Amino acid sequence: MRAWTLIRFYTVFVYIFMFAPIAVVLILAFNKAEFASFPMTGFSLRWFERLFNDPTIMRAFRTSLTLGLMVSAISTTLGVMASIALVRYEFRGKDLMTTFLISPVLVPETVMAVGLLIFLRYLHMPRSFGLLLLGHSILALPFVVLVVQARLVGIKREYEEAARSLGANPLQTFFSVTLPLLLPAVFAGALFAFTISFDNITATLFWRPSGMETVPTQIFGMLRNSISPEINALGFVMISVTAGVPLLAGGLARYFGRKNRARHPTRSLT
Template structure:
């Protein structure tokens, strides 16, 4: 029997779908490509056609103390956020998957809720809360806010991995007399390593790249990388901003890629070891 060939309408539907998909990708990635290319423009007026290739704007970034201070602030906030959210997310996911207790569904909803609403809502909500208690905006508030935004993603990733881990391994260890904590540490935790690394990298990226909520929570005079870019845009649009945007792209895209390669290498190593 001959295979049925797609009719004319079907071919045009697929072509239209491909064309729309191509337009969406161009719309999404063309500004990123333009930002990276213009960061090497020799002219101080960012635009095409380029007048030459130069690294001077990256050199100016390295000499800009405000940018360096914002980078250091964003870096340590993202590291603290990644560490805290990973610990909270793993424990929360383990409790939600392995145990039954009153209010479990309510807790699950509250944990995931920050990921379901725009960042502006928790940003304004936390700001109103600290104002109600007459508390100033501090770096601690900023870190807690970033943890609040990143925890749901770590919990979801860890939950997905936890569901795939069979309880029989933990039950076997418990039946042999191992304490529950030792069973978790020696059996469950190593199996969760891919999810833990993925969650930590995602939390780091969310914190490092956060803009809207950071505008509400940052103390006066403290800038993160995204808010520093916004403050520079208020003055002028120069290739230095394009260079800073390129650095942000490299950090937010490069770290997950490196983490993915690390997880792939770790998986291959375990397969060979077994």
């Protein structure tokens, strides 16, 4: 009993140590005072107002939002196609292809960022938004593949074979049978890809062109000059997005799962 008590205490301590700095940022974003201090002198939203009236920060936010949506669309499309190929078909080099798709998770992000930058410099390609889009898509693709594969393995082939036996071609089978069953994983993978792109800073510093800022690099640049209360407000927005999107992904996955079971109750019994 004493050992379990110590384990519980240690677990609580670790969580407090991890999330206390985040809680401080969230609280100080509403501090009325010019300087961050406790106790707070009052509650105010003026730092958010100043934040959203700053054209530089708003431009960085639009860049991150556009980049995240494009990365989500590209990596989700490629991830679904790759997952179907790896789960439903047998071909030479399948294990090698799986390792290749998952390798960005295994390689340190800094190493990948420098490697891709050197390779494109060898091809005489400058840093650009396209390079940023390509790099973020590479980083997000493994997570989409892992999520979609895990769902696809649990979908029985009999459903697809039944559709084919009734005259549906492969494309019709995919859109009528496979995709609806995959939809929770597709949404979850897309939202995870967006989150990975939106809050990435290490690789973005290597790949972004001069003069282009995303929200994380904007925060990094602001911290080098001074600690402004606007940084706390911007950090609040970043934490809300990066924490809220995965929660939304889980909620959507459960919603579509319940909706699919309600629409096809016999499938839960097979």
